[in-house]
Structure formats: structure tokens, C-alpha cells
Amino acid sequence: MAIVDQQRDSPIDLTGDVRRRRREAVVKALFFAAAAISILISVAIVVALIGKAWAFLTSIELNQLWGNGWFPRRGRFDLAALLVHTMMVTGIAMLVAVPFGLGSAIYLSEYARSGVRRVLKPTLEILAGIPSVVLGFFALQFITPNVVRGLYPGAQSANFLAAGIAVGILTIPLVASVSEDAMRAVPNSLREASYGLGAKQWHTSLRVVFPAAISGIIAAVILGISRAVGETMIVALAAGLNGIMTFNPTEGGLTMTGAIANLAVGSDQVAGDSAAFQSLFFVGLVLFVLTLGLNVISGRIVRRYRQRY
Amino acid sequence: MTANTAVVTTTDLVRQSIEGKRFSPFNALVAFALLFTLLSSVVILVTLLADTIAAALPVFAARGFDFVTASLSPQAESAGIWQAIMGSLALVGFVIAVAFPFGVAAAVYLEEYAPDNRVTRFINANIRNLAGVPSIVYGILGLFLFVEILMRGVFGASEGIAGRNVVAGGLTLAVLVLPIMIITTSEALRAVPGGLREASLAVGATRWETIRHHVLPVAIPAILTGSVLTIARAFGESAPLLLAGAQLSLFFSVSSDASFADLMLNQPYTALPLVVFNFARQPQAEFVSLTAASIIVLLVMLLTVNAAAVIARDRYERRYR
Numbered sequence: 189m190a191i192v193d194q195q196r197d198s199p200i201d202l203t204g205d206v207r208r209r210r211r212e213a214v215v216k217a218l219f220f221a222a223a224a225i226s227i228l229i230s231v232a233i234v235v236a237l238i239g240k241a242w243a244f245l246t247s248i249e250l251n252q253l254w255g256n257g258w259f260p261r262r263g264r265f266d267l268a269a270l271l272v273h274t275m276m277v278t279g280i281a282m283l284v285a286v287p288f289g290l291g292s293a294i295y296l297s298e299y300a301r302s303g304v305r306r307v308l309k310p311t312l313e314i315l316a317g318i319p320s321v322v323l324g325f326f327a328l329q330f331i332t333p334n335v336v337r338g339l340y341p342g343a344q345s346a347n348f349l350a351a352g353i354a355v356g357i358l359t360i361p362l363v364a365s366v367s368e369d370a371m372r373a374v375p376n377s378l379r380e381a382s383y384g385l386g387a388k389q390w391h392t393s394l395r396v397v398f399p400a401a402i403s404g405i406i407a408a409v410i411l412g413i414s415r416a417v418g419e420t421m422i423v424a425l426a427a428g429l430n431g432i433m434t435f436n437p438t439e440g441g442l443t444m445t446g447a448i449a450n451l452a453v454g455s456d457q458v459a460g461d462s463a464a465f466q467s468l469f470f471v472g473l474v475l476f477v478l479t480l481g482l483n484v485i486s487g488r489i490v491r492r493y494r495q496r497y
Numbered sequence: 498m499t500a501n502t503a504v505v506t507t508t509d510l511v512r513q514s515i516e517g518k519r520f521s522p523f524n525a526l527v528a529f530a531l532l533f534t535l536l537s538s539v540v541i542l543v544t545l546l547a548d549t550i551a552a553a554l555p556v557f558a559a560r561g562f563d564f565v566t567a568s569l570s571p572q573a574e575s576a577g578i579w580q581a582i583m584g585s586l587a588l589v590g591f592v593i594a595v596a597f598p599f600g601v602a603a604a605v606y607l608e609e610y611a612p613d614n615r616v617t618r619f620i621n622a623n624i625r626n627l628a629g630v631p632s633i634v635y636g637i638l639g640l641f642l643f644v645e646i647l648m649r650g651v652f653g654a655s656e657g658i659a660g661r662n663v664v665a666g667g668l669t670l671a672v673l674v675l676p677i678m679i680i681t682t683s684e685a686l687r688a689v690p691g692g693l694r695e696a697s698l699a700v701g702a703t704r705w706e707t708i709r710h711h712v713l714p715v716a717i718p719a720i721l722t723g724s725v726l727t728i729a730r731a732f733g734e735s736a737p738l739l740l741a742g743a744q745l746s747l748f749f750s751v752s753s754d755a756s757f758a759d760l761m762l763n764q765p766y767t768a769l770p771l772v773v774f775n776f777a778r779q780p781q782a783e784f785v786s787l788t789a790a791s792i793i794v795l796l797v798m799l800l801t802v803n804a805a806a807v808i809a810r811d812r813y814e815r816r817y818r
Contacts, residue, residue: 216704222599222606227619229638236637236640237634239641292531292538295528295531296535308535308536308539311538314800318542319799321771322796325549326545326549329552329789330545376507388524389524390528417631418633418634420632420633421770424736425778445736449633449736449739453745469637479631482629483626
């Protein structure tokens, strides 16, 4: 019998038979291969971006990258205009997402009873599940005529304000949920100590819990910025196609993602191996490096703050 | 844990007994302001839905369900979204077939097998970073890896749609959601109590037997909920498809006698959110209500799936905590 045989070999051998161990090794190798795919994806992204971005940079004069606007089919690649427009949309988005996202987070973490929480938290989750192209339509058809033109009647039909507000709405749930997690991780002893000293609830939540969670909250905002910089469909619909740098938020213009989208579709549509087509990869590379940098910084901050408590 | 009943924590008791019944106007003002920020999201959501429904009503009133089943067309009066719905379902099929097995397998490795060493930490950090890469960058990846290298290079697709097929689009979306799939599955596995694993290993089960018979059965509801929400995200995603090969015109024809393989490899496709984008870009006023109607169809499909997943999760959480 198997048990007797095994006992004769080694009475304390618990590793099981060869077949079982081989199966174990195969399964483990398969699962490792699945996990390793994520590294292949990263490599593929970098290869895809760098190859043609380099081809683009070597095929143009470097002074084509600055000034004169973004008109890829005419050989004018004004990266500065794209960066300025991206920063404007992102800035407006943060003016919306930071107060509303953080306010929601403080309320959900410090004020809301569990019943209220159970009703209101899913609303944020539903908002987070709305496809961005829907918010782009909302920006075009509702925010521009009713909000932006209410304040600035002369605003262009595609403008940075409407696009920025819509991107901000899209970012609220992200900022809210990450910073709520940060505040809920603050130990209760801090709150109790604050109440014990006679502090009111507003004082406890805004002057004790909020500062205690500040690194997590900063990480949430950085994550929000990264998300806003990379948002495509809203700006493709609602931010306009102007390639000339402008600082006026009631006008529209191409952002980095808007320029990429417009190279794939619309008036800048290109194909083949022209410099205009390759510029798509170059802008993609800039976008990738920028958002990766923001995400890495945000992750660092989160991890450092986790170690403190 | 008793998460269900209205919990009164020690903190609440301390606060209440110290604050007593004294009313502080400023305190109430802050509470109101914070509630206002939260309720704004509700107002925005309601406005968005009401505005879209109002704009969509003429289409549904005039054409009813015909709008859903009619073909794409540049004529607003007769345009429908049938190809887009089919295209989206095909894309989601690829996401389920590719991202779900690989995502779960990768998460099982990282949570159940991986030793805590440099390689594991690198893979984990890499997955977190991939989850933050903008979706349009995945579109560039899809254009390069799946359309240019796989379809044109390996399979030699050069005529017709030249490799801009639904397989390339589906693989692009699968790669896009893979990191999110891994992260949600990892969370589900982490929630399984360690005692379960130890008990199983202690009676002589191997790692794989432990995972298969004890860890996965407990984690599977949470894994499925997370996966459904992740796949719903792929359903609403359109930016990567701009580059990864979906049709961007208002009209294209699919030959009616195409075989399944032909449909997958040689016929043009588009997706529902992308049709929303294309309709929304049209300058003519008739397309506004058409866009809104497409959005309603998109949202109904998305919200049904999302709500089902969230309700299932809540019920599950209540039963097992």
C-alpha cells in the first residue's frame, strides 16, 4: 500500500508524490507567466512610443517643436501650445475636483451615518462609471450653453472652461475615494483625544483628521491631476481644435490628448510614416512620461504615510 | 463585525457626551457645506441624466426601438446603432476571454505564490503604474502591437481594413483593463482569511489544492463583482479604439454573408461609445438627439450591469461578515 511504501522511504517525508509535485510546479510556472505579462506590456508600451517618437525627432528640425502653433500637416509641432492647453484644462478640472472631492470625502469619512453613507457612496460610484465620452457630450450640450455662456456670453462653443469642468466632474469620485480612504485610516484615538480636549466636530475633522491624513490627500490630488492630464474623449469633443496657443479659458484649443485624438480622426487625420503620423507617438511619449511621473510620486507619498500609523 | 446595524462607536459617544446638546452654528455650517459638496455630485448626475433623456426623447418617440436595431447611416432620420452594439459586445467578449483568465492567474500568483522579494515588488509596482497609464496611450500600444505588428506583420493583413479588425481592438481593451483586473482580484484574495490556507496546508494539501478548493471558492463572488465592474469599464471606453482600428465614419457596411472568422478579421467594426463620439461631432442639430439616444442605450446597458454587480456585492458582504 502506498502509505506503507512511503513510510519505508522516509517516515517524515510530507512532500507528496512526484506527480503531485510536478503538477504543482507547472501550475506555479503558469501563474508566474501570467504575472510576468504585465512587464511585457510595459516594455511594449515603451518600445511602441520610443521607436517612432525617436524617428519623429530625428526627421524634424528641433525649432519646429516650439512656437507657431500645432499644425502637424504643415510641419508645425508646437508642443508648448499643447502643454499650456493641457495645463489649463487640468487646472480648471482641479478647481472643481479638489473642493468637491475633498468635501465629499470629509463628509463621508467624518460626518455620514452608515445609512447615509450607504445611499450616497454608490452615487459617487455611479458617477465614476459614466463613460467619459458621455461627459464630453454633457460639456458640449449643457455646460457650455448653460454654465459657461451664463458667465461669459461670448465664449466659443468649444472652450477650456466647459471641458475643464467636465474633466473635473469625472475626477471627483477618484479624488473623493482615495482621500476618504486616507482619512478613514487615521486612528480613532486622534479623534477621541481631540473631543476629549473639548474640540467641536468641525475642528476635529478639519484641524485634526484632515492634517493627519494630508499626505494621502495630496496623493489623491496628484492622482486626480494625472487622470485629468490623460483624459481624452472630453477634450476631443469639448475643448476645440485650435492649434495656436491661447491663455483664454473661454476659447478652445488642442491639448496633448486632443492632438493625439485629432491625428487619429478629424481634420489632422494622417497615415503612413509621415512626420505628422509619427508626432502622435511623440506626444504619446510625453503624455506617458508625465502621467507616470505623477503616479510614481503619488504612490511614494501613499506608501510613506502608510508606514507612519 | 456588525456592519449592518447603526454602529455607535466610542468616538461618537465621547463626542456626544462632551458636546452635549449645545448647538454651534459654525459647526452646523461646516457640516452643511460638506454635505453640499457631496450632494452636488448627486445633482450633477441627475442633471446629466435628465438633460440626456430630454434630448433623446424625440428619437425614441418617433422611432421607438427601431433606432436600436437600425444600421449606421449618415442620415440622421434613419441612422441606428446596431453594428455598434454588436461591435461592443464582441469587444467585451475578447476582454472576458483574455483579461479575466490572465488577470485572475496573475493575481493568484502575486497573492498566493510570490515570495516577498525584489521581483515581486517590481511586478506589483509595475501593475500599479500600468493602471494609471492614460487609455489613449493603450490605443497607441494597440495600433503598434496588434494592428501593425500582429495583424499586418504576422498575419499579413494589407487589404481592405488592413488589420484594423475587432480582434486588434478587443486585445487592446483587454490589455487596458488587465492591470485593473489584477488589482481587484488581488484585493478579493487578500480578504480571504489566512487561517483557511493554513488549515488546508496543515492537513497535507498542496498550494494549488488549497487555492483551488478553499481560497478561490471563498473569493469568487468578490472576484466576479470586481471583474464585472472592470469589464463594464472596457465597454464604455472609447479613446484607445480611436487609434486601435475602429471605424470612425458615420457609415460602413459589413458584408451580410461573412463567416464568423471573416467578421472577426476582415470586416470593419465600431463600438457604442465611439458612435456616441462620432454623432456628437456632427454639426447638424438632428444629431444632438441621436447622440443623446445612443448615450441612453449605452448607459442603460452599463448601469444594469454595474447595479447588478454592486447589489450582488452588498448582499454578499452582508451575508458573510
